[in-house]
Amino acid sequence: MPWFTRGRRRVTSRWPAHPDSYRDTFPGAVTPIDRPGEAVPAEIPAVCPTGAISRDGDRLHVDQGRCILCHRCVRQYPERFRFTIPAPAAHRDLLVVPALPETDDALAAVRAELARRTRLLRRSIHVRHVDAGSDGADEWEVLALLNPVYDIHRLGIFFTASPRHADVLLVTGVGSRGMAAPLARTLQAAPRPLVVIAAGTDAISGGLVHPTYATSGGIGDLIAATPDSAGATGAADGDPVRVDIWVPGSPPTPFALLHALLLAMGRLQ
Amino acid sequence: MTLTPLTADIAVWRTNILDRLASNRFASLFATAPPESDLRLTALLASAGSIDAIDVAVPRGSTSYPALSAVVPAASWYERKIHDLFGLEPLGHPRLDPLILPLREAQPRPLPGQRSAIPPLTPDEAAIPSRVLGHGVFTIPHGPVRSGVYESVEYLVETPGEDIPYVGIRVFAKHRGIERRFEDLDVSDGVLLAERVEGIASVAHALAFCHAVEDLAGVIPSPRDRSVRVIFAELERIANHLDVALKLADAAGLAVAVSRFGYHKERILRLIGAACGSRFGRGVVVPGGIGCEPAISPNALLTRLDDILREVFADADLLMQTPSFLDRLRGTGPLDPALARRHGALGPIGRASGFDDDDRWHRPYDEYSDLPQFPAVSSGSGDALARLEIRWSEIRSSAELIRQAVAHIAALSAPTAEPADVPAAIDRISGRGIGWAEAPQGEVVYVVECDDGRISRCAPRSASFHNLVLFHDVFAGDILTDFPFIEASFGLSIAGVAL
Numbered sequence: 100m101p102w103f104t105r106g107r108r109r110v111t112s113r114w115p116a117h118p119d120s121y122r123d124t125f126p127g128a129v130t131p132i133d134r135p136g137e138a139v140p141a142e143i144p145a146v147c148p149t150g151a152i153s154r155d156g157d158r159l160h161v162d163q164g165r166c167i168l169c170h171r172c173v174r175q176y177p178e179r180f181r182f183t184i185p186a187p188a189a190h191r192d193l194l195v196v197p198a199l200p201e202t203d204d205a206l207a208a209v210r211a212e213l214a215r216r217t218r219l220l221r222r223s224i225h226v227r228h229v230d231a232g233s234d235g236a237d238e239w240e241v242l243a244l245l246n247p248v249y250d251i252h253r254l255g256i257f258f259t260a261s262p263r264h265a266d267v268l269l270v271t272g273v274g275s276r277g278m279a280a281p282l283a284r285t286l287q288a289a290p291r292p293l294v295v296i297a298a299g300t301d302a303i304s305g306g307l308v309h310p311t312y313a314t315s316g317g318i319g320d321l322i323a324a325t326p327d328s329a330g331a332t333g334a335a336d337g338d339p340v341r342v343d344i345w346v347p348g349s350p351p352t353p354f355a356l357l358h359a360l361l362l363a364m365g366r367l368q
Numbered sequence: 369m370t371l372t373p374l375t376a377d378i379a380v381w382r383t384n385i386l387d388r389l390a391s392n393r394f395a396s397l398f399a400t401a402p403p404e405s406d407l408r409l410t411a412l413l414a415s416a417g418s419i420d421a422i423d424v425a426v427p428r429g430s431t432s433y434p435a436l437s438a439v440v441p442a443a444s445w446y447e448r449k450i451h452d453l454f455g456l457e458p459l460g461h462p463r464l465d466p467l468i469l470p471l472r473e474a475q476p477r478p479l480p481g482q483r484s485a486i487p488p489l490t491p492d493e494a495a496i497p498s499r500v501l502g503h504g505v506f507t508i509p510h511g512p513v514r515s516g517v518y519e520s521v522e523y524l525v526e527t528p529g530e531d532i533p534y535v536g537i538r539v540f541a542k543h544r545g546i547e548r549r550f551e552d553l554d555v556s557d558g559v560l561l562a563e564r565v566e567g568i569a570s571v572a573h574a575l576a577f578c579h580a581v582e583d584l585a586g587v588i589p590s591p592r593d594r595s596v597r598v599i600f601a602e603l604e605r606i607a608n609h610l611d612v613a614l615k616l617a618d619a620a621g622l623a624v625a626v627s628r629f630g631y632h633k634e635r636i637l638r639l640i641g642a643a644c645g646s647r648f649g650r651g652v653v654v655p656g657g658i659g660c661e662p663a664i665s666p667n668a669l670l671t672r673l674d675d676i677l678r679e680v681f682a683d684a685d686l687l688m689q690t691p692s693f694l695d696r697l698r699g700t701g702p703l704d705p706a707l708a709r710r711h712g713a714l715g716p717i718g719r720a721s722g723f724d725d726d727d728r729w730h731r732p733y734d735e736y737s738d739l740p741q742f743p744a745v746s747s748g749s750g751d752a753l754a755r756l757e758i759r760w761s762e763i764r765s766s767a768e769l770i771r772q773a774v775a776h777i778a779a780l781s782a783p784t785a786e787p788a789d790v791p792a793a794i795d796r797i798s799g800r801g802i803g804w805a806e807a808p809q810g811e812v813v814y815v816v817e818c819d820d821g822r823i824s825r826c827a828p829r830s831a832s833f834h835n836l837v838l839f840h841d842v843f844a845g846d847i848l849t850d851f852p853f854i855e856a857s858f859g860l861s862i863a864g865v866a867l
């Protein structure tokens with residue numbers, strides 16, 4: 100039987116136009132359960148290997164940008180933590196759930212700025228992936244976007260081999276110092292406007308691997324630490340290069356990555 | 369010539385290793401720099417049933433020792449890595465270029481085992497001497513940012529136009545300093561880091577780490593836990609082998625096959641995710657047992673797996689009858705059987721060239737000791753095609769192993785309680801343990817040293833590290849367009865090489 104008869108059943112997700120049950124049920128992020136008026140036991144934050152959990156008064160917060168989804172908090176304190184859908188954010192502070200009170204104002208400005216740059220990207224984008232010290236699993240999830248289940252081509256999203264054709268830079272990994280120069284060269288070669296996505300907890304904060312002598316705390320730090328980050332990697336339109344969108348997950352799920360790409364296109368909030 | 373005590377010790381150590389190599393396989397070589405004492409070199413040798421360490425002390429202040437690779441070529445990359453991390457020079461090494469951490473002379477070295485903070489170190493490409501090229505030969509660099517979604521690695525293909533006489537391999541861009549990061553973690557955090565050493569083989573790395581810890585603590589997980597471990601380890605193998613098939617089909621431009629294997633792989637990852645909440649099986653293996661009960665019943669898992677594999681095998685059969693595909697693999701990237709044996713080539717790469725040393729059968733762990741053996745079969749031609757045949761054969765045996773592990777679980781009574789945390793015996797361990805597991809890429813070995821429950825040294829060795837060096841030797845007669853096939857057929861992960 101030849102190849103063209105294979106796979107004629109529809110397997111492609113209809114998300115974001117329609118809900119997707121896998122996306123809605125997969126435990127891709129952790130959030131605290133609010134129990135107003137109940138004291139939070141002081142030992143709870145210590146359960147987390149990356150210090151993602153904090154406590155203020157009777158509230159718990161999880162920084163999803165530090166969470167490596169080890170599931171310990173949910174297993175040990177099921178009445179205090181639950182799983183939720185990972186939500187990529189246009190502001191680093193938004194990854195702290197529930198949100199800290201001061202996030203709101205800053206956010207509106209950031210959103211407006213991103214929208215200004217991404218106005219031209221609405222219909223179709225070309226994405227350049229860069230591995231800056233991943234554990235290898237992140238690349239599998241990025242590649243999964245091309246399989247027929249996610250099939251990102253249906254949404255006008257394409258991967259490109261050359262940074263010169265890139266609208267979006269999707270960066271994975273803890274920010275290994277050996278990637279500082281190659282990443283800077285890639286940023287330099289990319290046209291503007293450019294949206295930079297930190298894909299995964301490793302890329303956001305360095306995850307469990309950071310700190311070591313060879314890592315920076317995520318790719319935001321790596322870009323900032325690169326000597327010419329303000330000059331050569333600075334944008335033609337005068338904006339310094341920085342991370343625009345943060346995707347939690349260790350590794351990030353394909354749906355979270357897709358969500359982030361749609362944010363970059365201004366097609367989701 | 370009079371020998372100093374150092375040389376005498378090292379000479380005895382070397383002779384010891386060489387003697388053992390008549391019947392054992394060279395598995396690893398690493399160093400440890402404990403605070404306030406001599407540097408220690410440790411060679412690992414794999415025999416039937418075990419992997420043993422042979423140590424020698426290198427007194428403080430010594431900056432060199434006679435290279436083991438002069439007599440054991442398989443040690444070559446290991447000694448380059450030791451040179452990078454410790455600044456210790458193996459005298460007589462055939463080619464001592466920096467491998468995972470090129471540094472300028474004056475910089476401090478990471479010295480794993482020190483347990484003290486060191487300043488950030490940035491790899492410096494300029495520290496790698498450039499090769500003198502032959503007449504009319506030029507270098508085509510691929511990477512470290514590759515065209516496509518790849519891990520960062522740089523291949524320097526030296527070519528006069530079409531043939532590939534030499535490939536340079538640079539993996540340092542994604543060196544993460546993982547070995548130092550293990551230090552001072554307790555073992556329950558240590559296993560989380562082990563899962564991130566080589567993310568596509570999380571289960572195998574967690575297993576090897578936990579086996580080392582359990583070896584040290586004298587703990588044996590329950591039969592049920594041992595069977596659950598087998599299930600996740602074999603699912604991980606299936607996912608990885610499908611990934612190789614997908615990448616080979618991609619290299620050949622078979623769009624429908626790429627879609628099909630991408631779909632199958634996605635379904636396997638979803639099955640793993642449904643069973644444990646992580647698409648990579650993370651959090652399942654913990655020191656002393658398993659960290660969670662499977663969220664779907666073993667029988668339901670088996671039914672779903674059978675459904676997926678029925679379609680996988682139908683597509684695999686078609687792929688293996690597609691002439692335009694087979695033509696690209698047949699005779700491509702052959703690994704000489706004699707070299708495979710001499711080097712101790714691991715996993716499917718070794719097996720495709722007739723060298724089979726599978727940890728699951730030769731040094732069984734967990735429930736494998738009570739499961740039948742399924743030696744993988746191929747045409748034995750050692751080329752990219754044989755490596756793919758091995759993987760199909762392994763997917764079939766993985767399915768069978770899962771079936772039997774599920775039967776073992778069914779025969780046991782259901783667990784009465786949620787899995788406990790780390791058993792008390794493991795909490796405060798001191799000493800050194802060695803653990804191993806057969807990853808989809810081949811054997812993973814961990815040496816874990818603990819001091820009152822805290823890790824003082826952890827030396828992981830992935831099959832990817834041991835096998836990638838063979839890349840140098842498989843381009844005989846191949847041309848540039850064969851490169852993606854050869855790379856895909858190796859099925860390695862750079863994260864596990866650069867650490």
Ligand code: SF4
Pocket residue numbers: 129146147148149150151152161165166167168169170171172173
């Ligand atoms: S699941 Fe996340 S927040 Fe919870 S303990 Fe693990 S890393 Fe911390």
